Amino acid sequence: MTLLHALVLLPALGALGAAVHRTEAYRTGWLLVIAALHLVLTGLAWTGAPPPTLGGWIALDAIGLIVLTVVSVLFAAVAVYAVGYLRRENPRGGRAFVSCLLAFLSAASLVALSHHFALLWIGLEATTLAVAPLIFHRHDRRSLEAVWKYLMLSSVGIALALLGTFLLAASQSVSGDAVRPLVLEDLMAGAPQLHPAWLKAACVFLLVGYGTKMGLVPLHAWKPDTYAVAPGLVAGLMAGVLTMIAFLGLTRITQVMIAAGLGGFVTPLLLTFGLASLAVGAAFIIGQSDLKRMLAYSSVEHMGLLTLGLGLGGGSAYGALLHAVNNGLAKGLLFLTAGNVVLAAGGVAGDQRGLLRRAPASAILLLAGLLAVAGSPPFGTFLSEFTIVRGAFGAGHPWIGAAALLCLAVAFVGMARLIVPMVYGTSAEPGGREARGGENAWLVAGPVALALGVLLLGLFVPPALQRQLAAAAAVLGGRAP
Amino acid sequence: MSGPAELVLLLVVLASFLVLGTARLSTGVRAVAFQGVLLGLVPLLLFPTWSWHRAALAAGTMAIKGVIVPRFLLWAIREAAVRREMEPRLGYVPSLLLGTVVLAVAFALAGRWPVPEGGGTLLVPVAVATVVHGLLVLTASRKAVTQVVGYIMMENGIYLFGLTQAERVPFLVELGVLLDVFVGVFIMGIVVFHINREFDSIKASRLVEGAE
Numbered sequence: 001m002t003l004l005h006a007l008v009l010l011p012a013l014g015a016l017g018a019a020v021h022r023t024e025a026y027r028t029g030w031l032l033v034i035a036a037l038h039l040v041l042t043g044l045a046w047t048g049a050p051p052p053t054l055g056g057w058i059a060l061d062a063i064g065l066i067v068l069t070v071v072s073v074l075f076a077a078v079a080v081y082a083v084g085y086l087r088r089e090n091p092r093g094g095r096a097f098v099s100c101l102l103a104f105l106s107a108a109s110l111v112a113l114s115h116h117f118a119l120l121w122i123g124l125e126a127t128t129l130a131v132a133p134l135i136f137h138r139h140d141r142r143s144l145e146a147v148w149k150y151l152m153l154s155s156v157g158i159a160l161a162l163l164g165t166f167l168l169a170a171s172q173s174v175s176g177d178a179v180r181p182l183v184l185e186d187l188m189a190g191a192p193q194l195h196p197a198w199l200k201a202a203c204v205f206l207l208v209g210y211g212t213k214m215g216l217v218p219l220h221a222w223k224p225d226t227y228a229v230a231p232g233l234v235a236g237l238m239a240g241v242l243t244m245i246a247f248l249g250l251t252r253i254t255q256v257m258i259a260a261g262l263g264g265f266v267t268p269l270l271l272t273f274g275l276a277s278l279a280v281g282a283a284f285i286i287g288q289s290d291l292k293r294m295l296a297y298s299s300v301e302h303m304g305l306l307t308l309g310l311g312l313g314g315g316s317a318y319g320a321l322l323h324a325v326n327n328g329l330a331k332g333l334l335f336l337t338a339g340n341v342v343l344a345a346g347g348v349a350g351d352q353r354g355l356l357r358r359a360p361a362s363a364i365l366l367l368a369g370l371l372a373v374a375g376s377p378p379f380g381t382f383l384s385e386f387t388i389v390r391g392a393f394g395a396g397h398p399w400i401g402a403a404a405l406l407c408l409a410v411a412f413v414g415m416a417r418l419i420v421p422m423v424y425g426t427s428a429e430p431g432g433r434e435a436r437g438g439e440n441a442w443l444v445a446g447p448v449a450l451a452l453g454v455l456l457l458g459l460f461v462p463p464a465l466q467r468q469l470a471a472a473a474a475v476l477g478g479r480a481p
Numbered sequence: 482m483s484g485p486a487e488l489v490l491l492l493v494v495l496a497s498f499l500v501l502g503t504a505r506l507s508t509g510v511r512a513v514a515f516q517g518v519l520l521g522l523v524p525l526l527l528f529p530t531w532s533w534h535r536a537a538l539a540a541g542t543m544a545i546k547g548v549i550v551p552r553f554l555l556w557a558i559r560e561a562a563v564r565r566e567m568e569p570r571l572g573y574v575p576s577l578l579l580g581t582v583v584l585a586v587a588f589a590l591a592g593r594w595p596v597p598e599g600g601g602t603l604l605v606p607v608a609v610a611t612v613v614h615g616l617l618v619l620t621a622s623r624k625a626v627t628q629v630v631g632y633i634m635m636e637n638g639i640y641l642f643g644l645t646q647a648e649r650v651p652f653l654v655e656l657g658v659l660l661d662v663f664v665g666v667f668i669m670g671i672v673v674f675h676i677n678r679e680f681d682s683i684k685a686s687r688l689v690e691g692a693e
Contacts, residue, residue, distance in 0.1 A: 118656060125659055132666070144674055151670075152628060155663040156619065156635070162656060163612065163639045169646045169653060174595075181650040197594055 003050045004058050007041050007068070007109045010034060015102035019095060027098045028083045034102055035079035038109070042072040046464065056183050057116040062471035066321060067248050068112040070328040073453065074240045075105050077446035078233045081336050084442025085233055088343055089138075096133055104130040104237065111245040115184040117165050120249060124161070124213060127242055128154045134234040135226055146222075146229040153212060153222040161209025161249070164202045168253075171198035184252065188475075191259035199257070200265055206253045207269055213246035214303045215296075217276040224284075227296035232339015235292055239299045239331035244324055247306055251476060254310055258477045263313070270311030275403060277304025282407040285414035291338050294418055295331070298373055301411055302327045308404065309388040310476065316391030317478025321469050322461070323384035326454055327373075330381055333450040334369040337362050340443055341422070353425035361444045363423045368451045370419045374412040380457030387481055486526035490607045493519050493641070494584065497614040497634060501576045506565050509630050510554050516637055517546025524644055527601065538647070538654065542640070550633065550664055554626070557668045561675050563626050571621040583613045604645060611638030625676045629667045636660045 014034035021027045045060060045068065052059035060068070082101065090097075104127055111123035128151075136147045169181055171194045179186040187194070212219040227235040250270075257266040281301025288294035306327070309320025340362035341355060355363040371378075375385040385408060392401035461469075470480040496516035500509045521543030524535050557563075569576065584606075591606035615635030622628050636657060643654035670676055 118653060122656070122659065129662065129666070144670075144676075148625075148670060148676060151663065151666065155632065155660070155667075156616075158663075159632070159635055159639060159660055162660065163642060165656075166639065166643045166646055166653065169650050170642075173646070173649060181646075181653075195595060201594075 002053055003041060003044055004053055004060060004113055007038065007045070007113060008058075008106055010037060010041065011102045011106035011109065015099045015106065018098040018102055021095075024086065024090075027095065028086060031079050031082060031098050031101065035076045035105075038105065039072050039076050042069055052115070056180060056185055057119055058113050059115045059185075060113060061115070061475075062468045063248065063251055063321070063475075064112045064115075066325060066465075066468055066472060067244055068109060070244055070325055071105070071108045071112060071241050074237070074328055074332045074450070075101075075108075077332055077336070077450050078237055080442060080449075081233050081339070081446040084440050085231065085339065085343075087442075089231070097137060100130050100133050101237075104134070104241075108241050108245050111248060117168055117182040117184070117187075117252070120252065121158075121161055121165050124210070124245065124249060125158050127245065128158055128213070131234065131238060131242065134237075135230040137231050137234065138229070143229050146225045150222045150226045153219070157209045157212025157219065159209075160205050160212075164205030164207075164209055164253075167198050167202035167205060168256075171195045171202055173198075184256070187256050188259045191256060192261065194256075194260050196260070196262065199260060199262065203253055203257055203262070203266055204269070207250065207266075207273070210246045210249035210253075211273060211307075214243050214250065214307075215277075215300050216273045216303055216307060217280040217300065220277070220280070220300045223300060224293045224296040227299070227335075228290055228293040230292075232292070232335050232337075232342060235295070235338070236332045236335030239295070239335055240328040243299065243303055244328050247303070247324060250307065251310060255475050258475075263477060267311050267313070270307050271400070274304045274306075274308030274311055275400065277301065278308060278404060278407045279304075282411040282414070285411045286417075287414070288418060291341060291418065291422065292335070294415060295334055295338060295373075298334075298411060298415065299331060301407065302331075302373075304407075305385065305388060305404065308400070309391070312388070312391050312395055312397065312400070313477040314391050314395050314479060315481035316388045316395065317476045318469055318473040318480050319384050319387030319391055321472050321476075322457075323381065323388060325465075326380040326384045326457055329450045329454040329457070330369065330372040330379070333365065333447045333454065334373055336443075336447040336450070337365045337369055340439060340447075341366065343443070344439075353422055355423050357426075359439050361439050362447075365444070365447045365451060366419055367423055368455075369447075370415055372451065372454045374415060375408060378455060378458050380454045380461075383458055383461070391481065486523065486601060487603050489519050489522050489526060490603045490641075493523075493637075494607055494610060497611055498577065498580055500618055500630060500634065501580045501614065502573050504567055504573065506558060506563070506567055506626060507555065509567055509627065510551050510558070513630055513633050513637075514547055514551035516634070517548075517551065518543050520546055520637055520640060523604075523641065524647065527604070527644065528648065534651075535647075541655075541658075545658065545661060546633070546637065546640075550661060550668075553665070553668050554629065557672045558626060560672050563624065563671070567627055568623055569618075569621045569627065570623055571617075576617065576621065579617060580614055583617070584610045587613070604641060608638050608641035608645075611635075611641060614638070625667070625671050629664060629671070632667070633664060636664070 018027050018030050107123045107126035114120040132147055136143045174195050179190050215223040254266055277300050281297045284297040285294055306320045309316040344359040375381040389401050389404050496512045499512035503509050521539045525539050587606040587610040612635050615631050619628050619631030640657045647654045
């Protein structure tokens with residue numbers, strides 16, 4: 001068994017193991033162990049490139065390694081948080097909860113490692129299903145509505161992505177028998193021989209299918225409802241991990257299109273989706289009264305930014321990959337903290353003001369998260385957003401650059417108007433609820449680690465990461481700025 | 482491409498129109514079941530030589546799409562006491578007209594696409610039309626059950642397109658069975674939670690009742 005197999009199998013076996021354990025403490029301990037081991041395996045993957053296995057279906061390239069690392073790091077933070085969360089809010093026993101979390105990790109790792117479009121699709125389909133019971137954790141009417149809406153839209157997206165995968169296979173049918181069907185390396189090597197009509201159709205369907213999973217406008221309708229209802233750690237996993245692996249699906253097809261010399265077909269599509277998501281996300285941030293709903297629109301906005309960067313290519317593609325890392329960490333930080341805010345307010349319907357007094361650590365984390373997600377200077381998001389926007393100006397698209405800057409500014413003001421009063425304001429109902437707002441180390445450690453991560457990436461991008469980012473950007477028609 | 486395969490593909494289109502035009506929910510489900518049985522016949526008729534793989538694909542498709550899923554759906558309608566009408570947002574006549582336009586466009590476009598090996602000229606346009614007909618039913622429906630019917634139709638269209646690659650890429654069409662997992666989850670949802678109408682957007686005014 002190689003390292004690559006272990007990265008997928010370990011959490012899959014962990015999911016089965018968690019279903020067997022009867023005691024809550026065992027299950028959460030088990031979750032921590034698996035998350036830590038997964039992190040160690042991911043670290044090992046950085047030390048040397050493991051050889052491809054399963055006939056080239058499973059392999060690790062630069063983009064895959066970056067995505068895998070974000071998945072693993074964010075999951076570790078979520079696992080620590082889950083220990084504290086399940087003690088506080090656990091309506092039906094966390095048995096299925098921990099199993100679904102680990103199954104999700106397994107499927108997400110599979111997506112990061114797959115170099116075969118059908119395998120990639122299977123992984124994304126599995127993540128969609130694994131997340132559904134997690135969203136439904138509270139078992140109330142609103143969760144049911146949210147999970148139905150999420151499943152309906154995602155399943156249509158997934159079905160269209162399957163059609164896109166079939167079309168991609170059809171584009172290879174003229175290439176002869178020597179190629180391995182749907183294997184990324186063979187698609188890239190034989191890209192000029194692919195049939196352009198089928199390839200273009202495949203690109204459109206994969207873009208729409210995986211775009212639905214990312215929540216790009218106009219396919220984002222499920223996002224606000226789902227994020228608002230899902231527990232904070234689940235929303236964090238969705239905004240940080242699920243969107244990231246869907247973005248990986250988008251980069252894979254973009255990669256093939258560029259290799260096939262059809263970059264001119266895919267670029268306008270990516271730019272349109274990107275700008276629309278950026279604008280709609282920013283516009284809807286204004287006036288939101290619910291923290292997690294607002295963060296959902298922020299996620300739409302940042303997915304737009306990633307897609308825009310991918311479409312612009314050049315330095316922006318490098319920036320988009322760096323931003324995918326930063327955004328993953330920042331969204332994890334914010335949604336975990338938002339979970340604390342809900343716990344401190346005594347439920348989703350509670351009064352969330354006066355946080356500084358009731359949950360001081362979470363209040364400070366929320367302010368840090370606001371600065372991080374808005375791209376303020378000491379944080380990594382500033383660097384990556386700056387790189388994307390500078391790339392737009394450099395590539396001769398000053399209007400796109402200016403529009404992106406305007407959207408980012410609008411979003412910052414909109415978020416600050418909700419978060420600042422939430423932190424400093426005074427609660428309408430003094431006393432009483434105070435006792436329910438107790439924070440503990442489990443609930444704070446994860447977000448603190450993520451905040452430090454996104455802060456460190458703003459001060460210093462490690463050379464190893466820089467090399468991987470540059471290598472990843474190179475296949476997307478980009479370069480290190 | 483042989484005559485019988487073309488006939489079966491035309492019947493597939495007819496089944497879609499039956500769903501678009503009927504007012505009775507059970508007729509819609511039966512039409513989809515009929516479509517499922519037809520889909521099982523297509524691989525056998527398209528490639529007349531015998532192979533175990535194709536026989537298994539045909540048998541599996543007929544069993545799942547033709548019998549199991551539709552029965553499960555009819556059971557859910559009884560169990561959840563869903564009203565017996567389709568109740569689409571779009572009227573039946575406009576639906577049929579739109580369906581016809583879709584079919585015409587699919588055939589017009591199909592001339593521009595390369596014909597896949599062994600697929601014949603009808604397979605691709607019928608597949609595309611079935612996907613769009615399914616999406617039409619899905620988006621026009623106000624009820625959870627009809628949404629599922631639309632989803633199954635869409636899935637059927639995707640399966641038909643997958644058949645063009647079935648001979649070249651092993652186990653690609655079979656991936657479609659993973660979509661049936663969603664169908665199963667939807668039907669269970671309808672039964673367990675008595676989901677009847679499609680949900681509207683969750684309104685901020687209703688945030689309060691969320692904390693049950």
